Amino acid sequence: MNCAAHQLTAGAAVGLFLAHGEQKNGQTTAAPLVGGLAASILTKLPDHLEPATSPNHRQFFHSIVFACLLGAGYFKLDQWETKDAAEEFLKNLGKLAIAAYLIRLALDATTRKSLPFLGKL
Numbered sequence: 001m002n003c004a005a006h007q008l009t010a011g012a013a014v015g016l017f018l019a020h021g022e023q024k025n026g027q028t029t030a031a032p033l034v035g036g037l038a039a040s041i042l043t044k045l046p047d048h049l050e051p052a053t054s055p056n057h058r059q060f061f062h063s064i065v066f067a068c069l070l071g072a073g074y075f076k077l078d079q080w081e082t083k084d085a086a087e088e089f090l091k092n093l094g095k096l097a098i099a100a101y102l103i104r105l106a107l108d109a110t111t112r113k114s115l116p117f118l119g120k121l
Contacts (some may be wrong), residue, residue, distance in 0.1 A: 003044070010103040011040030014096065035096060042100035046108070058108065059119035067105045067115070074098045 015036025022028060049061040060066055077095050082088040109115045 003047075006043050006104055006107055007040040009107060010043035010100045011036040013103055014039035014099055038093075038096055039100040039103070042097045043104045045097065045101050046104050056113070058113060058116055061119070062105065062108060063116050063119040065118045067102060070098050070102055070105075074102075 015032045018035045019032035022032065046062055050057055050059055074095060077091055077098070080087075080091050082091055105115060
């Protein structure tokens with residue numbers, strides 16, 4: 001799967017998720033559009049950490065173990081009781097970045113190379 005497909009999938013998934021949340025709450029904001037755009041950009045994070053210099057570039061930051069660590073981080077962020085708007089922004093940005101990263105890893109897992117369990121540290 002190429003970069004554009006990763007970006008489109010992450011942007012659409014996050015945008016639709018946020019739109020569904022707004023629909024349930026009966027509100028309309030720019031959050032689905034902004035969140036979808038941010039997710040499409042943030043889905044490039046794995047390849048910034050481990051550039052695709054070869055077909056076997058997937059190491060620790062493209063691994064199942066790292067995906068589990070991200071999931072634990074998302075859970076901790078979700079439990080964070082923020083005190084002000086700045087903390088709420090950071091919480092939501094962190095959750096968005098983790099979601100985009102996990103979407104990217106899920107897409108990578110469906111390829112022939114898949115994801116290593118641990119990769120090289």
